[in-house]
Amino acid sequence: MASQPVFTAMSTSARQLHSLLRCIAFSQRAEVQITHSGIKFSVEEARVVQGLTFLDKALFSTYTLNLDDDQHTLPPFSISIVALLETLQIFGIAEASSSRNPYGGFSSSYGNAFTAPALAVGGTCRLSYQEPGAPLTITIQEGSVSTMCEMNTYEAHDNYEDDGGIPLDRNALCLKAIMRSTWLHDAITELSGTNPTALVLNASNRSAPYFALEGEGGPFGDSIVEFMPESKNDPTPSGTRGKMQPLVTETFSVVPPSGSHGRIRQRYKFDMVKRAGRAMALASKVSVRQDEQGVLSLQFMIDLGDGANNGARRDDNAAAAAPPSPGSVAFVDFRFVPLVGDDEDSESDTGSEEDFDRQEDNNASP
CATH class of the missing domain: 3.10.150.10 (DNA Polymerase III, subunit A, domain 2)
Incomplete structure (x- = not known):
């Protein structure tokens, strides 16, 4: 019998995850750090620009991280953020309406119930990580239709000295x-x-x-x-x-x-x-x-x-x-x-x- 995955999480809105991750998808690879408080994604280019987004555990309906007593976090790894975005929109997740929202945020305008965008907004997303070095499994389900993707994970690059990113001195x-x-x-x-x-x-x-x-x-x-x-x-x-x-x-x-x-x-x-x-x-x-x-x-x-x-x-x-x-x-x-x-x-x-x-x-x- 297979052992319990070290990490599992379920989101009822694949669109939220897709929109947040797409904000930093300016490079091919993203480094991933899974902690008890959430998941941090980091993308950098030529070490002169870096994008980070933190998916708080409160964004997920379920969030389970099984670590040993002497562990506080999983070893970081990298994945293809391009492939991850393609997986999250496997059922055709639509972008928000092109009409301008002057106050930012997610637009609630997706047309009527019979338009293609309205039919494509749904979908739940389940993330599963069996153990360090294993593929990251993503299962997208909409109604009775589901698809599963196993994404290869790679060893993360050496971290920056400060907080895993381009160092910003908040004290200066x-x-x-x-x-x-x-x-x-x-x-x-x-x-x-x-x-x-x-x-x-x-x-x-x-x-x-x-x-x-x-x-x-x-x-x-x-x-x-x-x-x-x-x-x-x-x-x-x-x-x-x-x-x-x-x-x-x-x-x-x-x-x-x-x-x-x-x-x-x-x-x-x-x-x-x-x-x-x-x-x-x-x-x-x-x-x-x-x-x-x-x-x-x-x-x-x-x-x-x-x-x-x-x-x-x-x-x-x-x-x-x-x-x-x-x-x-x-x-x-x-x-x-x-x-x-x-x-x-x-x-x-x-x-x-x-x-x-x-x-x-x-x-x-x-």
Whole structure:
């Protein structure tokens, strides 16, 4: 009799898994880390851009991990994320409606009950891993029809030094901003029109532009999108003006390194930043962070609840008062290594806030 698998999990929504994993499917292979709290998928390219998504165990109806007493996690392994996505959409899982949802998240618009997309949304997904080194078994079932796929697993590459990814020093952040993801998506889309080679992030806590994105090196010239600050004449409740921040941000903090004259200006390869485009369009919020070494983190919060994003505007104050429950949101994190040594003008080579901070603990788990 076969021994019990070391890991099994069941999801009632193959579409959720497919949509989250597709956000980071910019390379052929993904490294997988299975823990008691969930599954972390990591994809990287040339060690200058990395995408991570964490599938919390709350996303699954059942989640079982059988480890010895001296084990805390399974050895990481890699799989073909392209093959995994093809398996998850074996019954023709459809993308959300092409109509724009300005608040991010999963769209509830799939046509009527007789359209092909409406008939393709269903399907449960069962993941099974017999033992380290064994294939990852995926069983997709819709009604009385089921299909099973065994995906070969491979030895994972050597981990990075920090948390299994491009290291972001959270104790030395020089920029942190939280805003609606659609604002960032619109800015990147606008800059794409000049086909730039580099994206310049420009931020200051003293003078304008307080927060701006620039496209440089394109054949049609340079372009800039500036996020305008609050009016200087708007008083705070105490009657005195507070610190300046862009209107579109919920949180905005700039702490430039010493000798940078109060401004951060860092360059990144534009094509690499565009790898996060799918997550930008799907997410409701994004946390933009940069450390003193210039590593840029874009962490996207994606609402998963059916009623969370149905095209109607949400009450942000109510959402802030009641943090999302586990399983109602998922996080996708992109990290980018800066371009250095070729910018003479560079002055620095370098939900709620609590929701993003809690997710960092999941990404940093061994």
